Amino acid sequence: MLISNLELVPGRRVTRHLGLVQGSTVRAKHVGKDLFASLKNIVGGELKAYTELLQESREEATQRMVAQAEAAGANAILNVRFATSSITARAAEIFAYGTAVVLE
Amino acid sequence: MGVLAEFFDLIVFAVLFLLGFFVGRWNERRHYASLRRREGEFGDILVFSNRFPPAAAGRLDTALVSGSAVISEDYFKGLVAGLYSLIGGRVRSYESLIDRARREAVLRMKSEARARGAGMIINVKFQTFAIGGRNPNSVKGVELLAYGTALSARAQAGAAAAAPG
Known part of the structure; x- marks a missing residue:
C-alpha cells in the first residue's frame, strides 16, 4: 500500500478512483503521565509522553485508513491529510483521510 | 493561621x-x-511546499514522512501570556514556544527522510494542535506536526537520471 500526500505518483498512472477512505481514533492520557507532564509545565521542555501518544494515535488512524483502502481493493492512498481536534479537555481525536486509488 | 497560609x-x-x-x-x-x-x-535535505515534484527529477520513489513534537510551556510563559490576554498584543513567550515545536517537527521529518535515503521533501503541510485548550486545570503545550512526501531517486534509474545532467 503506497501512502502519499501528493495528488499523483510521479511516473505511475491512476487506473481507478475508489473514493474517500478514512481512519480515526480517540485517545486520552494516563493520569500518572499527566502528573509528570504537569511538573514539566513548570519548567518547560518537550512532553515526550504526549509526542509519543499523538504519534501512536496517528499510526493507528493511518492503519484503519489503510484497512479501509485494502477492503476497497486499492493499492495506494493519495492526497492524505491529518487532522487533530480536542473532544474534551483530556481526550483528542486523530483523523487521517485520503483518496483510495488503483495504480497501474 | 490565615496570615501563615x-x-x-x-x-x-x-x-x-x-x-x-x-x-x-x-x-x-x-x-x-x-x-x-x-x-x-x-x-542538505531540501523542504518545499510545492505540490508537484520538479519536472527534471525523473523517476522517483515517494514516501510519506512526518515529524511531530509537543513542547510544554513553563510557569513564567503561562503567566506572561495570561497578562497579555488582558491587554492584548504580541505574546512573544508563546511565539518562541511554537517556533521551537515547528523547527523540531521539521527536523524529525527530515531525519525520517534521510533514513529513507531521500534528499527532498515536497508538499509539506503543517498542523498545530493546542493541548489542554482553554481548560485551566489541564497540562498546557502545543503539538506541531509536519508531514510531506520524501522523494528519492530509484536505485536502477539513479544512473540514468544523473547522466543527462
Missing part, C-alpha cells in the same frame, strides 16, 4: 515563578542551541 501561598508562587523563569529560560536556550546545530546537519 497566605505567606505559604506566596512562597509557592515565588518558587514556581523563579523555576519557570530560570529553568524555563535555560531549557529554551539549550533547545535553540540544539535546533541550530541539527539544522546545520540536515541542511
Whole structure:
C-alpha cells in the first residue's frame, strides 16, 4: 500500500478512483503521565509522553485508513491529510483521510 | 493561621515563578542551541511546499514522512501570556514556544527522510494542535506536526537520471 500526500505518483498512472477512505481514533492520557507532564509545565521542555501518544494515535488512524483502502481493493492512498481536534479537555481525536486509488 | 497560609501561598508562587523563569529560560536556550546545530546537519535535505515534484527529477520513489513534537510551556510563559490576554498584543513567550515545536517537527521529518535515503521533501503541510485548550486545570503545550512526501531517486534509474545532467 503506497501512502502519499501528493495528488499523483510521479511516473505511475491512476487506473481507478475508489473514493474517500478514512481512519480515526480517540485517545486520552494516563493520569500518572499527566502528573509528570504537569511538573514539566513548570519548567518547560518537550512532553515526550504526549509526542509519543499523538504519534501512536496517528499510526493507528493511518492503519484503519489503510484497512479501509485494502477492503476497497486499492493499492495506494493519495492526497492524505491529518487532522487533530480536542473532544474534551483530556481526550483528542486523530483523523487521517485520503483518496483510495488503483495504480497501474 | 490565615496570615501563615497566605505567606505559604506566596512562597509557592515565588518558587514556581523563579523555576519557570530560570529553568524555563535555560531549557529554551539549550533547545535553540540544539535546533541550530541539527539544522546545520540536515541542511542538505531540501523542504518545499510545492505540490508537484520538479519536472527534471525523473523517476522517483515517494514516501510519506512526518515529524511531530509537543513542547510544554513553563510557569513564567503561562503567566506572561495570561497578562497579555488582558491587554492584548504580541505574546512573544508563546511565539518562541511554537517556533521551537515547528523547527523540531521539521527536523524529525527530515531525519525520517534521510533514513529513507531521500534528499527532498515536497508538499509539506503543517498542523498545530493546542493541548489542554482553554481548560485551566489541564497540562498546557502545543503539538506541531509536519508531514510531506520524501522523494528519492530509484536505485536502477539513479544512473540514468544523473547522466543527462
